[in-house]
Amino acid sequence: MVKSEIHNIKLRFGIIGHSEDLNRAIDIAMQVAPTDLSVLITGESGVGKESFPQIIHQFSRRKHGHYIAVNCGAIPEGTIDSELFGHEKGAFTGAIGDRNGYFAEANGGTIFLDEVGELPLSTQARLLRVLESGEFIKVGSSRVQKTDVRIVAATNVNLMQAISEGRFREDLFYRLNTVPISIPPLRERADDIVLLFRKFAADFAEKYRMPAVQLTEDAKALLLAYPWPGNVRQLKNITEQISIIETNREINSAILQKYLPAQITDSRLPMLLGSKVEGSGRTFESEREILYQVLFDMRRDVTELKQLVNTLMAERGGEMPAYNYMNVPQASSINISPMGGHNMVQPSAVDDDIQDTEEYVEETLALDEVEKEMIRKALERHHGRRKNAAKDLKISERTLYRKIKEYGLE
Numbered sequence: 491m492v493k494s495e496i497h498n499i500k501l502r503f504g505i506i507g508h509s510e511d512l513n514r515a516i517d518i519a520m521q522v523a524p525t526d527l528s529v530l531i532t533g534e535s536g537v538g539k540e541s542f543p544q545i546i547h548q549f550s551r552r553k554h555g556h557y558i559a560v561n562c563g564a565i566p567e568g569t570i571d572s573e574l575f576g577h578e579k580g581a582f583t584g585a586i587g588d589r590n591g592y593f594a595e596a597n598g599g600t601i602f603l604d605e606v607g608e609l610p611l612s613t614q615a616r617l618l619r620v621l622e623s624g625e626f627i628k629v630g631s632s633r634v635q636k637t638d639v640r641i642v643a644a645t646n647v648n649l650m651q652a653i654s655e656g657r658f659r660e661d662l663f664y665r666l667n668t669v670p671i672s673i674p675p676l677r678e679r680a681d682d683i684v685l686l687f688r689k690f691a692a693d694f695a696e697k698y699r700m701p702a703v704q705l706t707e708d709a710k711a712l713l714l715a716y717p718w719p720g721n722v723r724q725l726k727n728i729t730e731q732i733s734i735i736e737t738n739r740e741i742n743s744a745i746l747q748k749y750l751p752a753q754i755t756d757s758r759l760p761m762l763l764g765s766k767v768e769g770s771g772r773t774f775e776s777e778r779e780i781l782y783q784v785l786f787d788m789r790r791d792v793t794e795l796k797q798l799v800n801t802l803m804a805e806r807g808g809e810m811p812a813y814n815y816m817n818v819p820q821a822s823s824i825n826i827s828p829m830g831g832h833n834m835v836q837p838s839a840v841d842d843d844i845q846d847t848e849e850y851v852e853e854t855l856a857l858d859e860v861e862k863e864m865i866r867k868a869l870e871r872h873h874g875r876r877k878n879a880a881k882d883l884k885i886s887e888r889t890l891y892r893k894i895k896e897y898g899l900e
Contacts, residue, residue, distance in 0.1 A: 496513050496516050496517065496520075499520065500516070503544060503545055504541070505538065505541055506682065506685060506689050507679055507681075507685065508681060509674060509678070509682055511672075511678065511679070512674060512682075515542065515672065516542075516545065518671050519545045519546050519671060520545065522546065523545065523546045523547075523548075523549035524550060524551065525550075526640050527669050528641050528642070528643070528665060528666050528669070529542075529642045529643070529669045529670075529671060530606075530643050530644070530645070530666045530668075530669070530670050530671070531543070531643070531644040531671045531672075531673065532644070532645060532649075532670065532673070533646065533672060533673030533674070533675070534673075534675045534721055535646045535720070535721065535723070536676075536720045536721035536722055536723030536724060537673040537675055537721045538673065538721075538722050539644040539646075540602075540644070542642075542644075542671060542673070543559070543600065543602040543642040546600070546640075546642055547600040547602075550640065552598065552599050552600055552640055555599025556595060556596045556597075556598070556600075557596075557599055557600050557601075557602070558592050558596045558601045558602065559601075559602040560573070560592055560601065560603055560604065561604045561605055562603055562604060562605045562606055562608050562609050563604075563605035563608035567610050568889075570610065570613050571612070571613055571629050572585075572589070572591065572629050573591060573592065574591045574592050574593060574616070575591040575594075575627065575629065576589050576590045576591035576593075576629070577589050577628055577630050577631075578631045579630075581631075582630070582886050582888060585630065588628075591626075591628070594635065594637060596637070597637045597639060598639070599640070600639065600640045600641075601639050601640070601642070602642050602644070603641065603642070603644070605644070605646070606666065607647030607649055607652055607657075608647075611657075611659065614658065614659045614662050617662060618659065618665060620639075621665045621666070622665065624636050624638060624639075625637075641666070643666045649667075650663075675718070675721055676718040676721040676725065677718050680714055683713055683714055683718070684705070684713060686722060686725055686726075687725065687729055688702075690726050691703050691704075691729055691732075694730050694734075698734065700733070702739070703729075703736065703739050703740075703741050704740050704741065705746070706742045708743040709741050709742050709745070711743070712743045712746055712747065713746065716750055728749050728750070731749055732745075732746070783857070862899070864883065865879070865890070865894065865897065865899060868883050869894075869899065876890055876891065876894070
């Protein structure tokens with residue numbers, strides 16, 4: 491593609507920069523637009539990935555169809571299937587009517603799946619079927635529906651690493667990655683940084699009706715030396731701050747330094763993708779697992795604290811009674827005997843063979859075992875009525891049925 495055509499596309503979609511990598515990405519988007527191939531756009535957060543699906547859609551034969559952009563990371567895990575594929579009336583609590591999902595609404599058009607790396611594994615399996623056959627099933631339905639939609643996906647996650655950690659399906663990756671487009675980060679587009687600053691400064695000057703800010707040479711050097719972990723989005727925000735706050739419209743390096751946050755040496759990702767416990771290799775997939783892990787950690791810490799106190803008392807010569815704090819006497823071990831016309835409550839003698847806290851061995855229960863036990867107790871408490879048990883556990887009946895089948899509690 492000639493440079494004049496790329497320049498016209500930049501003007502139309504508001505893309506600023508002369509980087510060769512950026513021009514290459516635009517060229518690929520234009521070349522693949524007339525086809526129906528799936529496109530995977532990769533790049534760090536804030537580089538402007540959302541402009542490329544629009545380029546692909548506007549220059550495709552689907553340009554008169556719907557264009558729907560979906561942020562997969564912003565939809566809760568429990569409702570994402572309903573959002574994407576729709577649901578039938580009564581499929582779950584609150585489903586008071588039939589609803590078409592995004593794939594049904596985008597039929598004949600393009601759907602942009604932003605942050606596709608955040609999709610849960612169950613939804614990834616559904617998406618793979620849409621890519622392979624164009625078929626999907628609404629939540630709560632048994633009827634297969636067809637859709638003709640072009641899928642463009644984007645992510646700032648390293649999908650190969652996510653595949654190795656079991657968080658992303660390898661077959662889905664290869665289906666999405668038919669045509670890859672990589673957007674370069676701002677730190678690799680040094681010639682574009684000052685150009686972008688001037689463009690943003692002019693836009694904000696017009697918006698707020700004030701003179702545009704100007705950079706001195708030392709400020710430009712500082713601007714180029716900064717790594718910009720937030721990329722174009724961060725540069726735009728800082729330019730807006732300076733335009734509003736500074737009364738002096740000539741910005742030197744000392745003034746600019748006040749608006750540049752301290753450099754973060756670790757990941758440039760915009761959000762926490764998964765908390766890992768050091769040495770355990772565990773990635774938390776839900777809030778419930780995090781809560782379970784916190785409870786187990788607290789239990790372990792309390793046990794270690796009791797052992798430490800016991801050791802210190804022994805070293806100082808004071809005999810601390812060996813008492814198992816985890817085994818509190820039950821109601822059956824308390825004797826109620828009449829004395830002087832009054833009922834006196836007297837605890838029975840503690841067994842001599844109570845284990846010392848130093849001998850207490852903490853039971854490490856797997857999170858799935860805890861979940862299984864909670865489900866079993868809920869079913870017993872409600873005499874097998876699964877609807878009441880699901881309400882007690884604060885999960886949907888569909889999830890409860892799946893867990894019962896998974897743990898063999900039928």
